[in-house]
Amino acid sequence: MLKIFKGVVVSALVLASAMACAEETPEEVIAKALQAAQPNLIVLSAVPVDGQSLYEVELTSGEILYSTADGKFFVYGSLFQATDKGLENLTAKRTDTKRLSLLGALKNEDLVVYSGKGEEKAVISVFTDC
Numbered sequence: 001m002l003k004i005f006k007g008v009v010v011s012a013l014v015l016a017s018a019m020a021c022a023e024e025t026p027e028e029v030i031a032k033a034l035q036a037a038q039p040n041l042i043v044l045s046a047v048p049v050d051g052q053s054l055y056e057v058e059l060t061s062g063e064i065l066y067s068t069a070d071g072k073f074f075v076y077g078s079l080f081q082a083t084d085k086g087l088e089n090l091t092a093k094r095t096d097t098k099r100l101s102l103l104g105a106l107k108n109e110d111l112v113v114y115s116g117k118g119e120e121k122a123v124i125s126v127f128t129d130c
Helices: 002-022 026-037 090-104
Strands: 043-048 054-059 064-068 074-076 080-083 086-089
Touching: 026 043, 026 054, 026 064, 064 090, 086 090
Parallel strands: none
Antiparallel strands: 043 054, 054 064, 064 074, 080 086
16 A cells, blocks of 8 residues: 555656646746747747736847736737836836947947037937948
């Protein structure tokens, strides 16, 4: 009887371990759901929005989507947070941070710079796809 009990316990542990390994993270669930619905959209990252049951999904194209953890609902557009100072565009804040990081990584020798005459009042960055 003890041998049978040990066998059942070991089998249950192996099964529980296999089930735990089979569980997917919300990030994986979201990526699979989006890929199944729209194969040309590839998820670069999916991170939880602070304190919410939403995930910010960045595509390889650079676009931002928002998704439920189960990957059944997606919203394309800006996410706003109501604060005592007004509405804060969290999507713009995120993309601005990314753009500033990319700009900071550029080397001066890779830029074409036209200096104006007199006092510098502003800097304009222009990009082209050439």
